Amino acid sequence: MTFIAVSPLQVVELLLAAAFAAVVLFQLYSVLGRRMGRQPQDASKLGLAKVLTPRGPAGATDTAAPIQPTGVGALKARDPSFDPQRFLSGARTAYEQIVKAYAAGDRGVLKGLTSSTVFGAFERGLAQREAAARTEQVEFLQPPRADLDDASVNGETARVRVRFLSELRSRTKDAAGEAVDDRRTAEFWTFERLVTSRDPNWTLARVEAAEA
Secondary structure (H helix, E strand, O other): OOOOOOOHHHHHHHHHHHHHHHHHHHHHHHHHHOOOOOOHHHHHHOOHHHOOOOOOOOOOOOOOOOOOOOHHHHHHHHOOOOOHHHHHHHHHHHHHHHHHHHHHOOHHHHHHHEOHHHHHHHHHHHHHHHHOOOEEEEEEOOOOEEEEEEEEEEOOEEEEEEEEEEEEEEEEEEOOEEEEEEEEEEEEEEEEEEOOOOOOOOEEEEEEEOOO
């Protein structure tokens, strides 16, 4: 039998090659054995209670209902009649009425739909506009989009925050003439009502800017 002599350098090279192969195989196993994409059990980590199903172009019908904020459950526990979709429909109507009423200077409509704080802010804005002898008309270029962003109950007061996205055309007139301005607005509107009240109507209590 013939033996092949192996030098110490060759032994080291063989050991290094074996170690390298082991590292490659371990990495390959790690990649192939890893779960790819989001798994059902990961849902609780993603904050899905805050995620709203995106809507398509105006007039399109969603194939799935929006995921509602966790606060909706607490609200419905205090007010079983609360229906998110019906609420959004009413909120969208109130939004259009308030925007148009402010443009037209209709204080009666504004006072009936807003809290005293919001109405006071609107009143100051109207007074400044009237002092400048400026008038305004507003039209919606397409139906505004309304998404339920948050809901909560604090004591006897229920609050629901809605994100509105709209495209408007504003026509203003003053001593300098008429100006037409098309703009896209995004705002959070917070509505409130007492859960113990027999009055089913909600009142606009806060307006905040949002990212378009």
